[in-house]
Amino acid sequence: MNKILYISSEAFPLIKTGGLADVAGSLPVALLKHSQDVRLLLPAYPEVLKQIKKNKVLAKTRYHNQPVKIIETRLPGSRVTVWLVDCPAAFNRPGGPYTDHHGREWDDNALRFAIFCYAAVDIALNKLLPNWQPDVVHCNDWQSGLVPALLSLHAKRPATVFTIHNLAYQGLFNKQTFLDLKLPDALWHLDGLEFYDQLSFIKGGLAYADKITAVSPNYAKEILQPEYSYGLGGLLKYRKKDLSGILNGIDEKYWNPGTDHYLQQKYNRHSLNKKPLNKTALQQELALPIDPTIPLIGMVSRLVEQKGLEIILDYLPTMLTLPVQFVILGTGESHYELLLSNEASRHPDKLHVTIGYDEALAHRIEAASDMYLMPSIFEPCGLNQLYSLRYGTLPIVTPVGGLADTVIDASEKNIAYGTANGFVLKGKDSAALLAATKRALTMYQQPEQWRQLQHNAMSGDFSWQTSAKHYIDLYQQAVKAVS
């Protein structure tokens, strides 16, 4: 049994902006099931404090002159212990975890997440909570990047693992911030936290963690290439022997069409005939023409360039001349929100766009749609294609990152092998997206063939079982590396 301090800036159902929350809300649960002693460390945002019932203050301290408490609670619906870093000046404010209501990054993000990291380091070194010291500290994304760097300065320290969920977000700040944070000088160099004279939080993880993982095997390879590495390819190549890819799983407690309480009609792969009831219910809810036979294409996404918004906007006008319906739910960059909403107002019978964040609607879209649109230009893992597969909603995806690892194209050969479960673009442009969607629409007209693809999709095992074991093996390797 390992003692694991799992550090994340979001975790479902307490606080979520994207897939990191899904992972941090489910991997620790899977680790616990594998008898690992895991504690989840999370900032105490107002949404989190609102949801917790029982809580106990375990420790009090100060960082950068701000009072900080460590509060113990539970991850709702599980037995996982959560430790909240309660620093009101840093975290107790309206808005999102990283941005204000207008989507602008908080200007003190470096300080906010440095405080989060200091608390993690003190727990890791047994300074804050005397009764528990981890064997492994598992960090996720740039917000926890300083932890491996700061721990590296201590001779007796736990092993560190750093998981890359998205290399595009690096936590870059100017050099003055490094000085203001009073970070140790020993960390300021090209092989350390410095990135072209800037402070890079993510380099703290990439340069100093004992083991590094990416959230899919394919992304672990892609990030060695300039196209996907955002200037960090050299460092990652240097760390190659410690870098591996472990595919995310999905939380069947929340994402299972057989038990999903958000659905109008539950179903499983043996009762797929009930799935269209979710389609007509959604058409009614969103005031689209009610027609169980028209192909419905869904999308739930952050509206950012990564998710292929440029090619989607390019392809929509052609698609909207065909007998299809689109339902899009998302929030993100305001120009994408506006362009999509405008397109929807021009084609109210064919395209419905909801701007906002809506967990329940996300589930209903997954269940109601026939196809799921995910033409990302890069995708470290992607969870929505996994949810779609689980819901018998065939994904249309670009051949990148975790999408390439999980979606098997409905080519003649793959259909014959019985492995096909979706449609993979032959390229990353709008022409390729159009071609793949047209292939899907043609296949949709062959109900037996379509049903077979849905069966294949729904039979895939994307639970955390296997991936949690891979993490446990890696923890053991990391512990060995530091002992």
Ligand code: ADP
């Ligand atoms: P990323 O983390 O890059 O945004 P993922 O596919 O890994 O992409 O995970 C996205 C998660 O966020 C999924 O659980 C998805 O359902 C959810 N999500 C994204 N946008 C919304 C939204 N507007 N409303 C509800 N859920 C959303």
Ligand code: GLC
């Ligand atoms: C990031 C990635 C996404 C991945 C998620 C969880 O947000 O963009 O591909 O699924 O993290 O690992």
